[in-house]
Amino acid sequence: MKKEDCFYLGKIVKKYSFKGELLAKLDTDEPELYDNLDAIFIDLRGNLVPFFIESSQLHKSDLLRLKLEDVLDESDADALLKCDLYLPLEFLPKLEGNKFYFHEVIGFTIKDKSFGDVGVIKAINDSTAQALFVVDRNSVEILIPMNDQFIVELNRGTSTIVMDLPEGLIEIYLNN
Template sequence: MKTELYLPLDLLPKLDGDKFYFHEVIGFTIKDENYGEVGVLRGINDSTAQALFEIDRDGVEILIPMNDEFIVKVDREHKTIIVNTPVGLIDLYLE
């Protein structure tokens, strides 16, 4: 058939807790438990084996794996995702 199918967003089931649709978290602030504020989520790259948060920090792109072990909390009210990444991961992008 090779045709695209579009589903109105209001028909998607509502997710809560730490589960989310990619489109709903774009623009959220990413904060790391150890590092502090990382930046703003600009996109999600799901073309790799492990989906990645694409975060903008003052023009520098930081990639963090979207791993359930790293995601601590999704705070929809404050538009924030709290992560706990391995020590040094964020610094790799900022040095």
């Protein structure tokens, strides 16, 4: 399994018991969706390694208590501390309407209500306080804030996102 075929679920943050149980901090608004998993991928030195789950349960709202097969004691658990957890993309709940996953909209066309076709989303920059669509328009990079108030419609059938952007935002990039 390759990382690009998976999504980041969370990180193993500490041991729970002397029997090798672990606590994972989940990166989700709905941790209950991941309460009854059969298996999980753990990033061990850059490789995704599958682990079967003997038991799991939510612990203090956003932590998942895991008992993994072949993790029998504290030393086994120590080897997994601070490791990232991944699941295949097909485990993501389907989103509808204007809600989307970042990976899902790469390649979508951005259209502005007044400007028209802006360009194609080539990446998402989420390293800033405001996540940004990185849009390619004839080899010119345009950064557009991912603000719910700007998104009018997301159409998965036509791979387009219609936006109502502030006047002049796109022109800033084109008049250089």
